[in-house]
Amino acid sequence: MKKIIFLLIIIMVATVSFAEGETPILKFWVMSDIHSAADAFDKALKDAWKQTPDYDLLILNGDLVDIGQIEDYEGVMTVLNNAREEGIVPEAVEFNIGNHEYYYAYGTGAHGRKYTDILQGRYFEYSGRDDYWHTVELKKIGFISLGSEVTYNKYENKSTVSAVISDMQMEWFEDEVKKYSSTGKPTFVFLHQPLDDTVYFSRFYKGNVDKDSEIKKILSENSNMFFISSHSHEAFENGGNFYQDESGYVCIDSSSVVRTAETSDKGHHEQTLLENTGQMLYVEVYSDKVVLKARDFVKDCWIDNAFLTVDLK
DSSP, X not given: OHHHHHHHHHHHHTTOOOOTTOOOSEEEXXXXXXXXXHHHHHHHHHHHHHHOTTOOEEEEESOSSSSSOHHHXXXXXXXXXXXXXXXXXXXXXXXXXXXXXXOSBTTTBOOXXXXXXXXXXXXXXXXXXXXXXXXXXXXXXXXXXXXOOSOOOTTTOSOSSOBOOOHHHHHHHHHHHHHHHTTSXXXXXXXXXXXXXXXXXXXXXXXXXXXXXXXXXXXHTSSSEEEEXXXXXXOGGGSOXXXXXXXXXXXXXXXXXXXXXXXXXXXXXXXXXXXXXOEEEEEEEXXXXXXXXXXXXXXXXXXXXXXXXXXXX
């Protein structure tokens, strides 16, 4: 059944468009997987503002840095702070943690407990957060962010990419979802890693979240739920960045600002990096629907067929 719904979503994406003649209640952008690329981040911020100079919220959904070193944070934060001074980003900017914030060395993790507090502390310092999960409310709409809680090293977690979420975070998450889903408005949930067997990438690369089934259960039991992940770098052109579960919740893969890739469904499902591309997700919220659209800021274009309208219940 889920495979059928996945195909229907692809067909729907090719036939919908932005709501003309209507004014959205709220507009926001999701950027992810910046990987310390200050120039690309600067270009993405300027392009988003050029397209929608009155947008309400910017979500930076993990892997802002390539490795959790001071110089990595300083480079991208200088870009963001300059953009704030120029008035080209909204007041509301939300940070989420990815796997690369936890890396002491690229691709290998910390490999030692002594780096745990250092890497976590840097994320909190530069993001202004004091925990891995949080909620921001704008215009009575809930934006709920989840985040992995452990540094990736051989003593604490063998995986260098998966999200590890505590029971305490899950209890908090369930309470937050219940609070906002009862309003009839959409609720947006963010986590850097995708849920298995949802968006295209996650059908081949599994084990992304240790509380995968628990999160899906909560999403399926509530109305108007949108789960936005990143991590995959999957290009929108591949056709699988939108997924709707048979229970109703929608999953979206935001692609990446740098190192945008394409996953082959043949052979070993290897990813191929694409040249001259950088992608991000734009979302409009209306009283009766949510409209999602993908943009390539490097090519200066909205991506053909990469848009979706979801009616609210």
